[in-house]
Amino acid sequence: MAVPADFDLESFLPYLLNQAAEATSKSFQASYKATYGMTRTQWRVLANLGKFGSMTARDICAISHIEKTKVSRAVSALEEDLLLSRAVSPQDRRAEILSLTDRGREVFADLGQKAIEYDLALRAQIGPEIAAQLDELLRSIIAESGTDGDED
Numbered sequence: 001m002a003v004p005a006d007f008d009l010e011s012f013l014p015y016l017l018n019q020a021a022e023a024t025s026k027s028f029q030a031s032y033k034a035t036y037g038m039t040r041t042q043w044r045v046l047a048n049l050g051k052f053g054s055m056t057a058r059d060i061c062a063i064s065h066i067e068k069t070k071v072s073r074a075v076s077a078l079e080e081d082l083l084l085s086r087a088v089s090p091q092d093r094r095a096e097i098l099s100l101t102d103r104g105r106e107v108f109a110d111l112g113q114k115a116i117e118y119d120l121a122l123r124a125q126i127g128p129e130i131a132a133q134l135d136e137l138l139r140s141i142i143a144e145s146g147t148d149g150d151e152d
Helices: 013-036 040-052 057-064 068-080 102-126 128-145
Strands: 084-088 096-100
Touching: 013 040, 013 102, 040 057, 040 068, 040 084, 040 096, 040 102, 057 068, 057 096, 068 084, 096 102, 102 128
Parallel strands: none
Antiparallel strands: 084 096
16 A cells, blocks of 8 residues: 655654654653663653552553553562552452552652653743643643553
């Protein structure tokens, strides 16, 4: 099947959104990688537990749209670094409830402050009016997508 001659990937909005998300995510990654040696998935697991409290790995996968195997590896690494703990779920003995440890909450607080600073700098770079418009547009795209974010 031939690709239409007028299709320009670099003008395709989903491609541009993905590129912008990757660029900003990788830029912020310097903060947590340098200080704590974390991967992006480890940060996202930590951030979700810090924001929403104790939950299962399945919950994290659903909220953050990360593959199960990546979450599993991140959970193991965070547990090894004493940032989270696991407990058997009383509702489903096959599932584990993940929680931040005291140290995990300290790291989350530190990285949360760095995230706020990064966000403020990014918003200042693009200007408050554009930042507000971008917030509104992105929230609208998310709300109207009608998808749960599954890859396949």
